[in-house]
Amino acid sequence: MAKPRLEGKVAIITGAASGIGEAAAKLFAENGAFVVIADIQDELGHQVVASIGPEKSSYFHCNVRDERQVEETVAYAIQKYGTLDIMFSNAAITGPIGSILEMDMDGFDDTIATNFRGPASTIKHAARAMVEKQVRGSIICTGSVSSTLGGSGPPAYTASKHAVLGLVRSAADDLGQYGIRVNCVSPFAVATRMSTGMYNVDASIVEASASSFSQLKGIILKPRHVAEAALFLASDESAYVTGHNLAVDGGVSVLSTTRSKSLIVRFEPPIKRTMSRPRLEGKVALVTGAASGIGEEAVRLFAENGAFVVVADVQDELGHQVISSIGSEKVSYRHCDVRDEKQVEETVAYTLDKYGSLDVLFSNAGIIGPLTGILELDLQGFDNTMATNVRGVAATIKHAARAMVARSIRGSIICTTSVAAALGGAGPHAYTTSKHALIGLVRAACSELGAYGIRVNCVSPFGTATPLSCRAYNLEPSEVEANILALSNLKGIVLKARHIAEAAVFLASDESAYISGHNLAIDGGFTVVNHSFSAS
Known part of the structure; x- marks a missing residue:
């Protein structure tokens, strides 16, 4: 049986007596953590503890608007369990509903105090405890689609969730020197006690309304889906992920809302897995660029x-x-040059013929291309880079998606991009261009394939000492890693191919069932902090 993903870790979850927090508390405990349920809903909180069991959980009254209560909650966790590894700052309110023209400023203040000042306080005191005990901890905050979009929530709520995202990025920059990771999970509308109470409607009404706006069809977002994302960020599988906003929104935040399709679908509840069940049990995966580096690690981890x-x-x-x-008995080899569409088509056909299905495509094949400056750019090398890194990926998405659609498979398609997909100067010109193009391709494919329940996402790593990068720069792996470590914001860890493979497993599995169109950065916060400044 696989080791529980949070075995022996200690977590505090605020807002844990119901909704997303309750789902996270149960899932964390299922995965081996000791959990402090922190909330102001005392009766419900004690019910959660009773349902989990007092040997794995305990309740502590905490109003996050009161810094002293937050500090006492952290002290309680340490006194009871001896340490603190995870803070999931989830407590929030919706605040006043209605036009900004009529906004209740007292309600605005209350919303900011709960949704923004509260997380600031939890981060402060959790991080103090982690630094003092030299714990390379994980801090997670609940954001929202309203963290990046206007018009998706009331004004005070939207302002507070934008603020949370800024706080997470700033804290990731500050705490990276201690090896502490700080991230967000940002869900679309979920039928929780808070959301149904806000609009005074049944859960089915909230879910039907959210479904009508969702791009990813055939699934309804549940608290469990958000908890699965928090579990990934809490675990060592995300050891090189920080400053990241993990959107659990079916692609809503990256797609145009002006385009819609109608499709009659059968809605499926989230799958509840036991700890002993392999995360990709029985699934069939095709991994390109799989003979070495990131691809090889992904193959091993997928098979495991x-x-x-x-x-x-x-x-x-x-x-x-x-x-x-x-x-x-678990893996097979197929020669495939992704620049040749026929070879891609034949590889997909081979997969279907051998295993009878195709559930996961990890389109990972890529090259770095010419290293020259723009003034001396080798356009033949540029064409070859684009043919491999963009056209090749387009061909793999096309033929894998055709197979999934033909067999009514709610599949997962994952593409390897790079920090160069978000920044200039992080790679050669052709490579950077190709990786930017790939982000656009993933988002476009997400928009179209959501109608079939197919998810399309990216993993975007920082520099990794793979055979590809070592050859390109004529350096030993130790030299590549030393160079990357010097630039990294997250200290005390070196990015390995295994870290990227862990992210790919998450996106391939049902744990990410409501994540699509997302660019999961495995970069230690590199793309969200300003490297022009340094803390004194």
């Missing part, structure tokens, strides 16, 4: 988690070595 995997690459000898090291 129960998947059947086709290793697709042009490096035949290395590809067969990967098969031999894992075992041919």
Whole structure:
């Protein structure tokens, strides 16, 4: 049986007596954590403890608007369990509803005090405890689609959730030196006690309304989906993720709302898994660029988690070595140059013929391309980079999605991008151009394929010492890692291919069932902090 993902860790969850917080408390405990349920709803809080069991959880009254209560809650957790590894700052209110022209300023103040000042206080005291005890902890805040979009919530709520995102990024910059990660989960509308109470409607009304706006069809967002995202960020699987806003919104925050499709669908509840069940049990995955580096690590981790995997690459000898090291009963090799659409189509057909299905595509094949400046740009090298990194990915998405649609598979498509997809100067010109293009391709594919329940996402790593990068720069792995470590915001850890593979497993699994169109940055906060400034 796999080791519980939070085994022995201690977590505080605010707003944990109901809704997302309650779902997270139960899921954290299922995965081996000791959990402090912090809330002002005492009766409900004690009910949550009773449902989990007092050996794994305890309740502490905490109003996050009162800093002293927050400080006492942290002290309670440490006194009871000896440490603090995870703070999930989830407590929030919706605040006054209505036009900004008639806004209740007392209600505005209360919303800011709960939704923004409260998380600031929880981050402050949790981080103090972690620093003092030298814990490389994880701090998670609940954001919202309203963290990035106007018009998706009341004015005070939207302002507070934008503020939370800014706070998370700023805290990630400050706390990275201690190895503490700070991230957000930002859900679309969820039928919780808070949202149904706000509009005085049944949960079914909230869910029907949210579904009508959602791009990802055939699924309704539940608190459990948001809790799964928080579990990923709390675990060591996200060890190099910080300053990130993990949107659990079915692509709402990255797609145009002016385009809609109608589709009659069967709604499916979130799948509840036991700890012993492999996360990709019985799924069939195709991984390109899988003979070395990130792709190889993903193949190994996918297989460890129960998947059947086709290793697709042009490096035949290395590809067969990967098969031999894992075992041919779980993996097989197929030569595939993604620049040739026919080879891509044949690789998808081979996967279907051998395993009978295709649930996951990890389109990872890529090249760095010419390293010259723009003034001396080799356009043949530029064309080859675009043919591999963009056109090749487009072909894999096309043929994998065709197979999924034909078989009514609610599949997951994942593409490898880079910090160069978000920043100039983080890679050569052709490479940077191709990775920016890839983000656009993923979002466009997400928009179209959501109608079929197919999710399309990215993983975007910082520099990693793979055979590809070492060859490109003629450096040893230790030299690449030393250079990256010097630039990194998150200290005390070196990014490895395994970290990226962990993110791919999360996006491939049902844990990310309501995540689509998302760019999951595995960069230690590099893309969200300003490197022109340094803290004194």
